[in-house]
Amino acid sequence: MNYEIARKLLIDQTKNDANPDALLNRLRQGKSPVPGQITSILLALKVVFETLKDANSLDKELALSLYKLGIRGLQLFATGRKAGVDWPPLLQEDLQRISLASESIFSGMWETSAI
Template sequence: MNYETAYKLLVGQTIGSEENPDALLTRMKYGKPPVPGQITSILLALKVVFEAVKDSPSLDKELVYALYQLTVKAQQLFIAGRKAGIDWPPLLKEDLLRIALASESIFSGVWQTLPPSNV
């Protein structure tokens, strides 16, 4: 995956459209879990973007907005869904934390990872 593809994938996951009715935020808004492989693709795209911009002094506004939505909005939709009784997939909360850490990594220029869980 190259930077352009990763960029488009991340932005596309925040905007539901006729071309992409399965955008992550759209699915979560309607109480649907991610499609298989969707989180993996997002995490890969985040890593590609990180590698491309880690030494950059500034970021594209559209990219920043997509990162914000994938981090903050996804968490809000997860919590709202839980309160509404949606039974999210067991690893979705941890996956959303990974997305948040990857977004933080893009902002800081230093790759962050979750500590190993004690499960």
């Protein structure tokens, strides 16, 4: 996966109207991610990190998508849990990994655990 494909994948996962199977759309509907979706997102985040780790700025569209993946994914998970959604056992940890990877892109240092 190259940077342009990774960037597009991350942006597409956060658009409300682009894809009903986008991660945030699925979480909003109380549905689990499609098989392989989390792995693809994590790979894309790593590719974007490697490309931009020394960059001083990010484009707005990518920055917004990183924010949404890092923050809104966990918020939607919590909202679903409160509403009684039976999420897969490792989904919360997967969303935390996405959040850390998104943070890593902003910091320029790959984060592996929460503080």
